[in-house]
Each structure stands twice: as C-alpha cells, then as structure tokens.
Amino acid sequence: MARRKTATKGDIREQAILNTARELLGSVPVGQITIDMLAAGAGISRSGFYFYFDSKTAVLEALLDDVAEEMGAAARRWLDGSGDDPDALREALAVSARLWREHGPLLRQALLAEDPEFAEFREHVVRGYLNQVAARIARDRSEGDALPGPAPERLAQALVRMKFAVFAADPSDEAVDTLCAVVRRSLYG
Amino acid sequence: MARRKTATKGDIREQAILNTARELLGSVPVGQITIDMLAAGAGISRSGFYFYFDSKTAVLEALLDDVAEEMGAAARRWLDGSGDDPDALREALAVSARLWREHGPLLRQALLAEDPEFAEFREHVVRGYLNQVAARIARDRSEGDALPGPAPERLAQALVRMKFAVFAADPSDEAVDTLCAVVRRSLYG
DNA sequence: GGAATTATCGACGCGATGTCGACTCTTGTA
DNA sequence: TACAAGAGTCGACATCGCGTCGATAATTCC
Numbered sequence: 223m224a225r226r227k228t229a230t231k232g233d234i235r236e237q238a239i240l241n242t243a244r245e246l247l248g249s250v251p252v253g254q255i256t257i258d259m260l261a262a263g264a265g266i267s268r269s270g271f272y273f274y275f276d277s278k279t280a281v282l283e284a285l286l287d288d289v290a291e292e293m294g295a296a297a298r299r300w301l302d303g304s305g306d307d308p309d310a311l312r313e314a315l316a317v318s319a320r321l322w323r324e325h326g327p328l329l330r331q332a333l334l335a336e337d338p339e340f341a342e343f344r345e346h347v348v349r350g351y352l353n354q355v356a357a358r359i360a361r362d363r364s365e366g367d368a369l370p371g372p373a374p375e376r377l378a379q380a381l382v383r384m385k386f387a388v389f390a391a392d393p394s395d396e397a398v399d400t401l402c403a404v405v406r407r408s409l410y411g
Numbered sequence: 412m413a414r415r416k417t418a419t420k421g422d423i424r425e426q427a428i429l430n431t432a433r434e435l436l437g438s439v440p441v442g443q444i445t446i447d448m449l450a451a452g453a454g455i456s457r458s459g460f461y462f463y464f465d466s467k468t469a470v471l472e473a474l475l476d477d478v479a480e481e482m483g484a485a486a487r488r489w490l491d492g493s494g495d496d497p498d499a500l501r502e503a504l505a506v507s508a509r510l511w512r513e514h515g516p517l518l519r520q521a522l523l524a525e526d527p528e529f530a531e532f533r534e535h536v537v538r539g540y541l542n543q544v545a546a547r548i549a550r551d552r553s554e555g556d557a558l559p560g561p562a563p564e565r566l567a568q569a570l571v572r573m574k575f576a577v578f579a580a581d582p583s584d585e586a587v588d589t590l591c592a593v594v595r596r597s598l599y600g
Numbered sequence: 601g602g603a604a605t606t607a608t609c610g611a612c613g614c615g616a617t618g619t620c621g622a623c624t625c626t627t628g629t630a
Numbered sequence: 631t632a633c634a635a636g637a638g639t640c641g642a643c644a645t646c647g648c649g650t651c652g653a654t655a656a657t658t659c660c
Contacts, residue, residue: 231607231657253525256647270608272649334523336442371596376589383580384573391572400565407560408593411600420626420638445616459639461618 236274238264243281252282252331279337286332289325290347293318301354305367306410308402315398318385322393330390352378359409368409381405425463427453432470441471441520468526475521478514479536482507490543494556495599497591504587507574511582519579537575541567548598557598570594 242263246255257278261271275281296317300310322329332344355378362368371377384404388397431452435444446467450460464470485506489499511518521533544567551557560566573593577586 235607251525257649258647266607267609268648269610269650273607277649330523334519336440372589372592373585376585377593379580380573380577380586380589380593383576384569387572387576388569391568396562396565397569400561400569403561404566404569404593404597407597407600411596424638446618447616455638456640457617458619458641462638466617 235264235266239271239274239281240284243285247285247325247327252327279335279340282328282331282335283340283343285325285328286343289321289328293321294351296321297351297354301358304358304361304365306406308406311405312398312402315385315401316395319389319393319395319398322389326390326393333386333390348382352382355382362409369411371408377408381408424453424455428460428463428470429473432474436474436514436516441516468524468529471517471520471524472529472532474514474517475532478510478517482510483540485510486540486543490547493547493550493554495595497595500594501587501591504574504590505584508578508582508584508587511578515579515582522575522579537571541571544571551598558600560597566597570597 239260242260243255246259246263250259255278257271258268260278260281261268264271275284297314300307300314303310332340335341335344352375356374359368359374359377363370363374372380381404385401388401428449431449432444435448435452439448444467446460447457449467449470450457453460464473486503489496489503492499521529524530524533541564545563548557548563548566552559552563561569570593574590577590
C-alpha cells in the first residue's frame with residue numbers, strides 16, 4: 223500500500239538520527255550520548271533534533287521497539303509449542319543471545335533505565351513476554367508434561383529475568399547452554 | 412582500640428552526608444538526587460560537599476559497601492555448608508530479600524550504573540560472590556551431592572544473576588520460595 | 601505563484617556539575 | 631598563650647547539557 227510518493231526530507235533525517243544512534247551505541251556509553259551528537263551525526267543542529275524526537279529517550283525507545291519485535295519473534299516457536307522441546311528452546315535462546323550481542327548497550331540500557339516513560343514501555347514488553355511464558359508453563363503442567371512447583375507466573379518471572387540478566391552480562395553460546403539446562407531442569411526435572 | 416579522642420567535625424559531616432543520602436534514597440529517585448540536596452541535608456553548602464566526596468557516585472559507593480557486606484554475611488552459612496540444605500538456602504535468600512526491600516533503590520542503581528568506577532566496584536563484588544557459589548557447586552558435585560551439568564561457574568552465574576534480577580523486580584517472600592525451588596532443582600534435581 | 605506546511609536554526613534560560621581562591625575555624629605545640 | 635598548619639567552609643566562576651521560542655528558509659499543494 224503506497225502511502226506516499228517520495229520519502230520526505232524529514233523521513234530521511236529521522237532515519238539519519240536513528241542510524242547515528244545505532245552507530246554511537248556501538249562506541250559510546252549510552253549515558254554519554256548527547257543530543258548534540260545525534261543531531262550532528264544526522265547533519266542538523268541540536269535544536270533541529272527536537273523537530274523529530276522529544277528526547278534522547280524517545281530515540282532509544284524507537285530503536286528498542288525494533289529489537290523487541292525480533293526478540294518476540296525469536297521465541298514464538300517455543301512459546302507456541304508444548305512439552306520439553308530442547309531444540310525450540312535452544313533456538314529461541316540462541317537468537318536472543320545474538321540480539322544481545324548485536325544490541326547489547328541498547329538492551330542493557332533498556333533493562334535498567336530510570337526514565338519513567340521508558341521504564342513503563344519496558345515493563346509493558348517484559349510483562350507481555352512473562353505472560354506468554356507463564357501460559358506455556360501452565361499448559362505443560364496441565365498436560366502433565368511439566369513438574370508441579372511454584373506458580374507459573376513466578377517461575378516464568380524467575381526464568382525470564384535470569385535470561386535477561388545472564389545475557390546482559392554475557393550473551394555467549396555457553397550461556398545459551400547453561401540457560402537451556404536450568405530452564406529444562408526447572409520445568410521438567 | 413581507641414583511635415581518636417573525639418570524632419572530628421569532619422567525621423560528623425561525612426556521616427551526615429551519608430545519612431542524608433540514605434534518607435533521600437527512600438523518597439527520591441536516585442537519578443534525581445542532587446549534590447545540592449546532599450549538602451543541604453548535611454548542613455553545608457554545595458561546594459563544601461566536595462571536601463568530603465568526589466561525586467554523588469562516591470557517596471553511593473560508600474553506602475553500597477555496607478550493604479554488600481551484609482549481603483555477603485547473609486549467604487555465609489549456605490556458602491560454607493554442603494549438600495542440599497533447604498533451610499540454609501532459604502535463610503540466605505530471605506535475608507537477601509529483606510536487604511533488597513530496605514535498600515532497593517541503591518541496589519538497583521548498583522546493578523546497572525554505567526559509571527565506570529562504580530561498575531568496576533560492582534563487578535568485583537559480584538565476581539567474588541560468583542566464585543563462592545561456584546565453589547559450593549563444585550564441592551557438592553565432587554561429593555556426589557549435586558547433579559552433573561553446566562560448568563559450576565556458568566551455573567553459578569545464571570543462578571546468582573537470576574537472584575539479583577528477581578529481587579530487583581520483586582523482593583517478596585514468594586520470590587524467595589520460587590528462587591529456592593529453581594536453585595534446588597537446578598543443583599540437586 | 602502564493603498560502604500552507606514542513607524543516608531548520610540561533611539565542612535564551614535553566615539546572616547541575618566541578619574548580620578556585622579566599623576566608624574562618626581548630627588544634628597542637630613551642 | 632600565641633600562632634602556624636591544617637581542616638573546614640563558602641561564594642563566584644566556568645562549563646555543559648537540556649528544552650523552548652520565535653524567526654526564517656525550504657517544500658509542497660491548490
């Protein structure tokens with residue numbers, strides 16, 4: 223569905239800001255990225271930046287949006303399956319690890335940002351993910367595939383947060399193995 | 412061992428700053444605490460603050476030092492034991508949860524601060540804790556108490572980071588139960 | 601080809617940080 | 631006890647990053 227004939231100048235600039243942010247995240251601690259840098263990278267003045275985004279945080283949020291989607295897609299297969307499915311689980315974790323490797327600074331920032339607006343967004347995303355995992359656990363339990371134990375929501379919270387925390391510190395393949403093992407043991411014994 | 416006759420004026424002020432920080436942490440988001448507030452709370456001018464601390468971060472670090480010590484002490488009993496010891500484990504986790512309830516903002520801040528100096532301190536502390544847990548796991552394994560599985564260091568990392576992440580989000584008694592269950596299942600089946 | 605809309609900038613005011621030099625206490629000691 | 635050295639304190643700066651405003655330039659659309 224063609225929305226507009228040509229990308230407006232503004233669209234280009236907006237992308238330029240986003241791209242600059244992506245690049246900077248690779249080399250500069252997120253806390254030290256300044257609106258000046260973003261604007262300069264996009265070839266506009268600092269005050270011009272505000273035409274496109276309300277704040278630095280808004281930029282990060284836009285970036286995070288994309289990554290969060292990939293993250294969700296990566297887990298879909300395991301989430302939709304049932305019973306102990308090592309392959310699906312490992313694949314989901316492996317993709318997740320890759321995303322953490324590629325977007326570490328951004329995701330780490332997302333994980334702990336104090337900014338209320340940002341925090342709300344994060345909690346919303348995490349909450350959704352948590353619910354899906356909890357549902358998966360409840361399903362397995364009711365079908366007799368998974369062991370009884372802590373409430374599904376609680377267990378989901380522990381495992382999901384473990385995943386985030388471990389990948390934040392070390393998104394390696396070994397970490398994937400370890401998480402796989404802990405998750406399977408916690409759910410299926 | 413009496414070190415000094417009287418606490419010097421400076422010592423008192425330093426404590427006053429620390430106390431002010433403690434109080435503020437209970438009511439103001441850590442990111443919004445300003446040196447002004449700290450100084451005012453201690454009854455000195457903003458520039459006077461710098462006589463005692465190099466920065467806001469230095470104050471937080473001093474506070475964290477204390478809490479970290481309590482945290483370590485809380486885990487000692489379980490760390491020094493061996494085999495599946497639900498009581499010791501639960502007690503360690505329960506005390507930990509209490510500390511998170513009491514010092515949540517500070518600990519959360521510590522968990523994610525970007526400040527390089529602070530981050531180094533944190534990693535040092537976490538690293539030490541990780542090693543102790545890894546040693547505990549290795550010991551249990553070699554004595555045949557714990558199941559084989561991922562390398563002790565890896566497993567320790569996953570479990571410890573899970574603990575931090577879960578308590579950061581929710582240091583409740585239910586969380587203690589859940590963590591207890593996951594840890595025991597991961598180690599002893 | 602001119603009115604609306606879109607894009608851009610410089611200048612301003614704000615709040616926080618950190619530094620400096622000067623001033624005032626305190627304290628030990630000659 | 632006087633007084634020098636050090637401890638403690640402060641106000642005045644200089645700096646930086648943020649966000650806003652009003653003016654202006656570029657573009658699009660009728």
